[in-house]
Amino acid sequence: MKILSGEQLAQADASTIQKQQISSIDLMERVATLVFERLHQRLNGAPVPIKVFCGIGNNGGDGLAIARHLIQHGYHVTTYVTNCSKKRSKDFLVNYDRIKEVTKDWPILLSCKDDFPEIGQQDIVIDAIFGTGINRPIDGWMAEFVEHINNSRAFKVAVDMPSGLFADQAQNDAPVIRANHTFTFQTPKLSFFLPETGNLVGTYEVINIGLDPEYMMQVQPLANLVDKDLAQRMYKNRNPFSHKGDYGHVLVMAGSEGKMGAAVLASGAAINAGAGKVTALIPEDGNTILQCSVPEVMSILSSGESHVTNFDHELQNYVLCVGPGLGLKDDTFSAFAKAISKQASPVVIDADGINLLSRDLGLLKKIPENSILTPHDGELKGLIGEWKGSYDKLSKAQKFSMEHKVILVLKGAFTFTVTPQGMFVNDSGNPGMATAGSGDVLSGVIAAFLAQKYDPITATLFGVYLHGASGDLAVQTYAHEGLKASIISNFIGPAILNLFRQPQQQPPQQQ
Numbered sequence: 283m284k285i286l287s288g289e290q291l292a293q294a295d296a297s298t299i300q301k302q303q304i305s306s307i308d309l310m311e312r313v314a315t316l317v318f319e320r321l322h323q324r325l326n327g328a329p330v331p332i333k334v335f336c337g338i339g340n341n342g343g344d345g346l347a348i349a350r351h352l353i354q355h356g357y358h359v360t361t362y363v364t365n366c367s368k369k370r371s372k373d374f375l376v377n378y379d380r381i382k383e384v385t386k387d388w389p390i391l392l393s394c395k396d397d398f399p400e401i402g403q404q405d406i407v408i409d410a411i412f413g414t415g416i417n418r419p420i421d422g423w424m425a426e427f428v429e430h431i432n433n434s435r436a437f438k439v440a441v442d443m444p445s446g447l448f449a450d451q452a453q454n455d456a457p458v459i460r461a462n463h464t465f466t467f468q469t470p471k472l473s474f475f476l477p478e479t480g481n482l483v484g485t486y487e488v489i490n491i492g493l494d495p496e497y498m499m500q501v502q503p504l505a506n507l508v509d510k511d512l513a514q515r516m517y518k519n520r521n522p523f524s525h526k527g528d529y530g531h532v533l534v535m536a537g538s539e540g541k542m543g544a545a546v547l548a549s550g551a552a553i554n555a556g557a558g559k560v561t562a563l564i565p566e567d568g569n570t571i572l573q574c575s576v577p578e579v580m581s582i583l584s585s586g587e588s589h590v591t592n593f594d595h596e597l598q599n600y601v602l603c604v605g606p607g608l609g610l611k612d613d614t615f616s617a618f619a620k621a622i623s624k625q626a627s628p629v630v631i632d633a634d635g636i637n638l639l640s641r642d643l644g645l646l647k648k649i650p651e652n653s654i655l656t657p658h659d660g661e662l663k664g665l666i667g668e669w670k671g672s673y674d675k676l677s678k679a680q681k682f683s684m685e686h687k688v689i690l691v692l693k694g695a696f697t698f699t700v701t702p703q704g705m706f707v708n709d710s711g712n713p714g715m716a717t718a719g720s721g722d723v724l725s726g727v728i729a730a731f732l733a734q735k736y737d738p739i740t741a742t743l744f745g746v747y748l749h750g751a752s753g754d755l756a757v758q759t760y761a762h763e764g765l766k767a768s769i770i771s772n773f774i775g776p777a778i779l780n781l782f783r784q785p786q787q788q789p790p791q792q793q
């Protein structure tokens with residue numbers, strides 16, 4: 283699914299009105315009806331007090347139309363307009379008249395602090411104050427009003443976006459409605475996925491409002507969301523007459539004294555994700571640990587006892603995955619530099635591999651195009667330097683990816699994959715995955731799909747999605763707290779099966 287900017291959504295709107303011969307007011311009615319239907323489905327006629335807060339633009343127009351539908355279906359609705367400007371939009375005004383025709387009264391105008399209504403714990407608040415048209419931070423009495431809503435314990439439903447939130451730009455700490463649920467139109471917005479603002483959205487639901495398919499098809503999005511549908515389309519079926527040689531060989535260069543688990547996890551995950559063969563290049567002293575932990579994985583021993591000191595072996599045609607638990611010793615650096623310089627096809631570099639690379643970014647010239655780097659934020663600093671907020675981070679990462687022709691996997695609650703061709707946001711995963719070693723599993727999984735001849739971008743996106751999806755399945759049994767890296771790895775297979783199951787067969791999510 284494409285993630286568009288506020289400006290692109292306005293263009294999509296204009297293109298829809300022109301091509302579908304629909305007026306903007308009818309489009310607003312379509313949108314409001316869709317939101318009403320979702321609300322009605324959930325509320326099922328419950329006599330709860332509903333307070334609808336409307337701005338004076340088109341988001342407010344949506345709010346007025348939603349309120350009208352709720353009233354016509356017998357709900358207990360009070361409608362308010364935040365009277366912050368005389369510049370009311372045309373379609374807002376039409377809906378302002380339409381609601382009056384139904385209720386025989388105008389909505390209540392709010393113009394200052396004295397007008398703030400009491401909001402009870404049992405109320406449902408519908409926030410239709412500002413949407414994608416917000417062009418400056420909310421201030422003055424409106425800022426106090428947002429705080430007033432946030433301080434209430436009512437359940438808050440945002441229309442399109444929580445008011446105050448910018449769709450795709452950095453913002454200061456001006457107040458934003460803290461929604462429990464957001465009905466967003468056509469595409470989710472970029473700010474939903476960033477750590478500074480993602481929590482303001484609550485759960486979100488995308489409503490397809492039927493914007494011009496031609497526009498949607500050709501527009502270059504800010505990013506693409508990788509969800510179950512897309513992941514399913516990436517999957518490659520196996521040929522019944524295939525053999526292990528068809529699924530590639532992953533060489534995992536990893537581990538050091540006290541960190542052999544990283545080598546076990548990365549190489550074990552490569553096996554679990556379907557690599558035909560996996561070999562681990564590890565320090566001598568780690569051999570027993572590795573062979574006892576994952577008998578499917580072969581080993582090559584480096585001459586160093588406690589850390590890897592060389593890269594000498596006879597293997598041909600393998601995919602290199604380098605870095606987990608490797609350590610930062612000088613002779614490990616030399617072995618790392620030699621390893622990446624010898625590769626003709628894309629490599630996966632993770633963890634200490636990235637820290638070693640950061641010592642000499644000139645090495646980037648030696649790694650094949652489309653190699654995959656999987657830093658967490660600490661490791662990323664070594665590559666792109668410091669940043670100020672997520673938008674700055676993403677823009678620096680995009681520049682780095684284009685300049686060095688590499689794929690960057692920026693791990694987090696929503697992992698961003700940044701490629702020279704564009705950016706992708708991953709939709710799977712949960713906070714149970716914030717556990718030591720889960721990144722090592724990810725690097726092994728991505729390497730396994732590279733070995734299975736998925737192209738580098740697909741191998742990365744599919745690997746990141748499945749890694750999160752494994753965590754999502756495993757959490758149903760283990761809870762967030764009980765999840766650990768080896769369990770995530772063991773759920774890769776079930777997560778592949780789950781790609782092809784219908785949603786109603788999925789167990790409920792832990793909140």
Ligand SMILES: NC(=O)C1=CN([C@@H]2O[C@H](COP(=O)(O)OP(=O)(O)OC[C@H]3O[C@@H](n4cnc5c(N)ncnc54)[C@H](O)[C@@H]3O)[C@@H](O)[C@H]2O)[C@@H](O)CC1
Binds near residue numbers: 291340342344371419
């Ligand atoms: N294609 C779409 O996505 C569609 C969007 N619609 C709705 O239209 C909304 C966008 O409508 P608009 O462009 O009218 O924008 P908004 O309704 O978000 O707000 C714009 C108005 O608020 C003012 N304003 C902006 N920031 C302010 C601030 N901080 N303090 C005080 N006033 C401020 C602006 O000057 C303008 O008058 C969407 O979020 C959605 O709800 C639907 O009605 C139709 C289809």
Ligand SMILES: Nc1ncnc2c1ncn2[C@@H]1O[C@H](COP(=O)(O)OP(=O)(O)O)[C@@H](O)[C@H]1O
Binds near residue numbers: 633657693714715721
């Ligand atoms: N809150 C979260 N929600 C979803 N995924 C998460 C969350 N926290 C961490 N993860 C995922 O877990 C992995 C952690 O990787 P990393 O920080 O490298 O761990 P380690 O270094 O211990 O292996 C990443 O894939 C990241 O996206």
Ligand SMILES: [K+]
Binds near residue numbers: 442444
């Ligand atoms: K809103």
